[in-house]
Amino acid sequence: GESVGLHLPTLSVQEGDNSIINCAYSNSASDYFIWYKQESGKGPQFIIDIRSNMDKRQGQRVTVLLNKTVKHLSLQIAATQPGDSAVYFCAERQTGANNLFFGTGTRLTVIP
Amino acid sequence: ETGVTQTPRHLVMGMTNKKSLKCEQHLGHNAMYWYKQSAKKPLELMFVYSLEERVENNSVPSRFSPECPNSSHLFLHLHTLQPEDSALYLCASSQDHGGGVSNQPQHFGDGTRLSIL
Numbered sequence: 001g002e003s004v005g006l007h008l009p010t011l012s013v014q015e016g017d018n019s020i021i022n023c024a025y026s027n028s029a030s031d032y033f034i035w036y037k038q039e040s041g042k043g044p045q046f047i048i049d050i051r052s053n054m055d056k057r058q059g060q061r062v063t064v065l066l067n068k069t070v071k072h073l074s075l076q077i078a079a080t081q082p083g084d085s086a087v088y089f090c091a092e093r094q095t096g097a098n099n100l101f102f103g104t105g106t107r108l109t110v111i112p
Numbered sequence: 113e114t115g116v117t118q119t120p121r122h123l124v125m126g127m128t129n130k131k132s133l134k135c136e137q138h139l140g141h142n143a144m145y146w147y148k149q150s151a152k153k154p155l156e157l158m159f160v161y162s163l164e165e166r167v168e169n170n171s172v173p174s175r176f177s178p179e180c181p182n183s184s185h186l187f188l189h190l191h192t193l194q195p196e197d198s199a200l201y202l203c204a205s206s207q208d209h210g211g212g213v214s215n216q217p218q219h220f221g222d223g224t225r226l227s228i229l
Contacts, residue, residue: 032215043202043220100218102155
């Protein structure tokens with residue numbers, strides 16, 4: 001079956017440093033991936049997505065990298081700020097399906 | 113403001129009560145979802161509606177009953193819940209291409225924190 005997991009449950013970084021959050025997926029039929037950020041007391045907030053025909057996509061201060069060979073997804077946050085402290089989830093969708101499969105999340109803590 | 117509004121934000125109910133959760137989306141989307149979020153577990157998809165028709169029901173107990181009267185509103189009716197149903201219930205919406213298939217992100221509300229006594 002599918003599994004979406006995160007390599008590290010927690011990550012602490014110094015303010016101003018870059019953060020990298022990793023995600024492994026097991027289903028090679030997945031063709032769409034999303035990163036979400038969830039702050040305390042709020043719902044998941046869309047950050048960035050990527051389709052399987054791409055290996056990199058950039059947003060504002062964020063970059064998502066997709067390595068289909070090893071089924072690995074990462075989210076890079078540049079110049080991490082205290083407001084970036086949250087739980088980050090990756091999610092995958094199989095081709096032709098409507099379900100998103102979520103990982104358990106990584107808690108990012110930014111140290112001022 | 114996410115464009116997806118859920119009410120109430122918090123709900124405490126006894127196991128014999130009947131209550132409903134409400135979700136409204138202002139994004140013009142045609143698909144809506146209910147998820148359950150429990151501590152230290154991945155989000156669990158409960159129900160999917162696309163164009164007001166249910167397209168997914170992930171073996172959810174019958175004590176949860178969804179209703180989608182139109183593409184902007186979604187309800188989750190609750191009755192005779194169990195303590196293990198205490199969780200954060202999240203609503204999401206997205207723009208589908210038909211049949212519940214979409215390569216567009218889902219946008220979430222802030223959830224209803226449900227506690228069963």
